[in-house]
Amino acid sequence: MPTLIIDGQEVHAEEGQTILEVARENGIEIPTLCYHPLLEPYGACRLCTVEVIRRGRSRLETSCTHPAWDGLEVKTRSPAVIEARKTILELMLSRCPNVPVIQDMARDYGVTEPPFLAVDPDEKCILCGLCVRTCHELVKADVLHFSEVGVERRVGPAFLEKTRQCIGCGACTIMCPTGAIEIVMEKDAIYQEKPLGPTSAIWVPSMQAVPRVPVIDTDACIRFRQDDRTDGEIADACGACQMLCEADAINFDQEDEVIELDIGAIVVATGFEMWDPAQLSQYSYGQSPNIITGMEFERLSNAGGTTGGEILTAEGKIPEKVAIIHCVGSRDHNAHPYCSRICCMYSLKQAHLVRDKTGAEVYEFYMDMRSFGKAYEEFYERVQEENVTFVRGRGAAVEMLADGKLRVTGEDADLGRKVHADVDMVVLSTAIEAPHDADRVASLFGLGRSEDGFFAEAHPKMRPVETNTEGVFLAGTAQGPKDVPDTVGHAGAAASMALALLDKGEVVISPQTAVVDEKLCSACKTCLSLCPYTAISYIEEDNVARVNEALCKGCGTCVAACPAGAITARHFTDRQILAQIEGLFRVPAVEAETETAMAEAEGVSS
Amino acid sequence: MNGADFEPRIVGFLCNWCTYSAADTAGVSRMEQPANVDIIRVMCTGRVDPVFVLKAFAEGADGVIVSGCHPPGDCHYNSGNYKTFRRMPLVEALLQQYGIEEERFHWGWISGAEAPKWAQLVRDFTEQVRELGPLNWKRELESKED
Numbered sequence: 147m148p149t150l151i152i153d154g155q156e157v158h159a160e161e162g163q164t165i166l167e168v169a170r171e172n173g174i175e176i177p178t179l180c181y182h183p184l185l186e187p188y189g190a191c192r193l194c195t196v197e198v199i200r201r202g203r204s205r206l207e208t209s210c211t212h213p214a215w216d217g218l219e220v221k222t223r224s225p226a227v228i229e230a231r232k233t234i235l236e237l238m239l240s241r242c243p244n245v246p247v248i249q250d251m252a253r254d255y256g257v258t259e260p261p262f263l264a265v266d267p268d269e270k271c272i273l274c275g276l277c278v279r280t281c282h283e284l285v286k287a288d289v290l291h292f293s294e295v296g297v298e299r300r301v302g303p304a305f306l307e308k309t310r311q312c313i314g315c316g317a318c319t320i321m322c323p324t325g326a327i328e329i330v331m332e333k334d335a336i337y338q339e340k341p342l343g344p345t346s347a348i349w350v351p352s353m354q355a356v357p358r359v360p361v362i363d364t365d366a367c368i369r370f371r372q373d374d375r376t377d378g379e380i381a382d383a384c385g386a387c388q389m390l391c392e393a394d395a396i397n398f399d400q401e402d403e404v405i406e407l408d409i410g411a412i413v414v415a416t417g418f419e420m421w422d423p424a425q426l427s428q429y430s431y432g433q434s435p436n437i438i439t440g441m442e443f444e445r446l447s448n449a450g451g452t453t454g455g456e457i458l459t460a461e462g463k464i465p466e467k468v469a470i471i472h473c474v475g476s477r478d479h480n481a482h483p484y485c486s487r488i489c490c491m492y493s494l495k496q497a498h499l500v501r502d503k504t505g506a507e508v509y510e511f512y513m514d515m516r517s518f519g520k521a522y523e524e525f526y527e528r529v530q531e532e533n534v535t536f537v538r539g540r541g542a543a544v545e546m547l548a549d550g551k552l553r554v555t556g557e558d559a560d561l562g563r564k565v566h567a568d569v570d571m572v573v574l575s576t577a578i579e580a581p582h583d584a585d586r587v588a589s590l591f592g593l594g595r596s597e598d599g600f601f602a603e604a605h606p607k608m609r610p611v612e613t614n615t616e617g618v619f620l621a622g623t624a625q626g627p628k629d630v631p632d633t634v635g636h637a638g639a640a641a642s643m644a645l646a647l648l649d650k651g652e653v654v655i656s657p658q659t660a661v662v663d664e665k666l667c668s669a670c671k672t673c674l675s676l677c678p679y680t681a682i683s684y685i686e687e688d689n690v691a692r693v694n695e696a697l698c699k700g701c702g703t704c705v706a707a708c709p710a711g712a713i714t715a716r717h718f719t720d721r722q723i724l725a726q727i728e729g730l731f732r733v734p735a736v737e738a739e740t741e742t743a744m745a746e747a748e749g750v751s752s
Numbered sequence: 753m754n755g756a757d758f759e760p761r762i763v764g765f766l767c768n769w770c771t772y773s774a775a776d777t778a779g780v781s782r783m784e785q786p787a788n789v790d791i792i793r794v795m796c797t798g799r800v801d802p803v804f805v806l807k808a809f810a811e812g813a814d815g816v817i818v819s820g821c822h823p824p825g826d827c828h829y830n831s832g833n834y835k836t837f838r839r840m841p842l843v844e845a846l847l848q849q850y851g852i853e854e855e856r857f858h859w860g861w862i863s864g865a866e867a868p869k870w871a872q873l874v875r876d877f878t879e880q881v882r883e884l885g886p887l888n889w890k891r892e893l894e895s896k897e898d
Contacts (some may be wrong), residue, residue: 252808703796705801724807728811
């Protein structure tokens with residue numbers, strides 16, 4: 147193990163370490179701007195210059211590139227070192243006179259004024275190459291390079307032109323010690339600004355997340371984006387988190403797994419999605435950062451959110467007036483005709499929060515106040531007493547005014563005239579809707595969907611958690627809009643229905659099932675695609691279709707379609723139905739002369 | 753036998769879950785409707801084989817009704833009514849080729865909650881068929897056989 151002396155202190159190094167690394171490990175500070183532990187040292191800024199004494203000979207070396215050899219003596223603050231750093235900072239300050247980090251460092255070494263006149267006083271780049279190395283070594287995009295020589299030397303993409311190779315990851319801007327690189331947002335750029343969203347590719351979903359572990363956003367992560375862009379060609383980009391994680395907890399190869407289980411009951415609790423208010427242009431959603439949805443307001447107001455729970459406008463100011471518009475996308479024939487049920491109450495809660503946290507004036511544009519639950523009406527009354535202005539009538543439109551305010555127009559149905567409010571923030575209480583892939587879930591479990599898109603229960607009043615597929619139950623908003631207490635109740639019912647089924651151990655099925663006469667079946671497979679319950683399967687070895695009677699509900703669709711007439715619907719066989727038709731016409735028609743028929747019928751019955 | 757004297761015979765194939773229960777409710781609620789429709793219950797209109805419709809006409813029906821649950825979403829079996837939706841236009845085309853007036857065949861949707869709609873359909877359809885007069889398909893078929 148190499149042993150060396152740094153500033154008179156004997157330290158041990160590991161093979162391959164540099165002087166800078168050893169010094170840092172032992173708490174000896176050496177200034178530097180171009181060093182980063184994840185990147186190859188480059189020795190560009192030269193601020194880490196130290197005096198290295200080897201075999202009696204003293205030399206000035208950059209500690210970031212000099213190996214920590216055995217027997218070296220290093221001085222990090224000798225007069226020669228201080229003098230060298232001072233000169234370096236003088237030159238650096240002359241190149242970049244207005245960069246705070248350089249100004250501060252220079253002041254530490256007694257340099258307050260640049261000795262030379264700057265060519266460009268706005269210059270920020272010190273040509274340390276951190277960005278170039280980041281782009282090459284970590285991101286593996288190879289967008290940034292040095293070009294030109296001498297005083298013309300500079301950093302940028304090839305020919306200083308925009309390139310599609312840049313994935314806009316922003317790693318260079320984070321690495322740059324002097325803030326010389328900025329990301330410029332262009333319209334339709336690769337990624338969009340998310341003011342309320344996470345700011346890096348790894349984040350903890352929320353402070354209350356269980357388990358509270360960070361997740362990697364594969365849409366933002368450099369490694370995954372390079373993978374997507376190059377079809378896996380650049381497979382080893384970045385990985386900074388993996389290199390830095392001491393617990394070795396990051397595994398990029400972790401993927402979704404398919405686990406097969408045999409189960410006896412299924413509870414479908416696939417929930418809802420928020421409806422996108424940009425679909426109705428009159429609300430101007432997306433055109434101003436101060437027009438937000440109820441969900442975004444929750445994030446804003448959350449203590450773990452970006453503002454630490456303060457309710458602020460996008461400009462960082464406390465709003466003076468806030469409008470909350472109910473029924474955005476609900477009870478609207480241009481969007482969803484149904485009532486989303488939860489919005490009235492959360493809007494009231496948000497009005498209360500705004501009043502409580504900011505004291506701003508609050509305008510609630512509502513059509514009807516549906517405070518239907520236990521203690522809900524009482525809460526409504528309380529919010530009324532908190533001096534919230536209630537405007538009975540749908541908020542019709544939101545427009546941006548020249549002074550940055552937002553004008554909400556609507557009809558006050560009580561006054562019978564058009565009203566408007568100029569506010570700083572608009573909260574849209576958006577509808578909840580069935581998830582966009584509900585049709586896939588529906589076909590997977592053989593579920594019906596009601597007109598509103600949510601899964602249909604077996605009976606709207608008597609069987610609210612069961613479905614028409616035996617053993618599949620619905621919980622919560624998968625079945626329709628619900629607030630939290632209703633969801634808890636519904637889910638509890640679903641769980642106990644499932645448990646009751648498991649406990650019983652058997653399923654009662656209706657006797658009206660379809661059965662295939664395998665002698666007649668020609669294995670055309672017409673029936674397979676018709677069955678809404680995937681109860682029919684093709685049996686390869688016998689070359690026939692066979693009905694799983696536990697799944698079959700006996701609708702008879704396959705029976706009517708079977709070209710070979712091989713499928714029979716028990717209790718509704720072709721023979722039975724045809725005999726019924728024949729039977730109808732054996733007896734004469736209503737009110738016709740029926741004496742003989744009556745006599746015959748009586749004769750049969752007696 | 754024509755006009756007001758003529759009592760048409762109509763066969764209705766009704767799905768167990770929607771139109772059959774509508775017809776049941778219509779009866780229980782004493783809704784006024786002619787007694788010309790004879791109902792054959794099937795579990796789903798998806799079970800209605802075109803053969804049943806032809807058989808009804810061949811046996812002497814003057815009109816046929818096929819009625820089930822409203823699409824979308826009302827069908828007890830999720831999609832049986834869609835199968836009907838696709839089959840029945842074919843039956844219509846077939847009947848036309850046999851020279852049977854299209855007014856003699858009705859297919860559509862009546863939910864379990866629409867008992868008045870069922871009663872109205874029975875009234876309207878009976879009158880419609882009554883005006884057309886008897887089909888006499890059975891007699892013609894028998895005479896051809898002879």
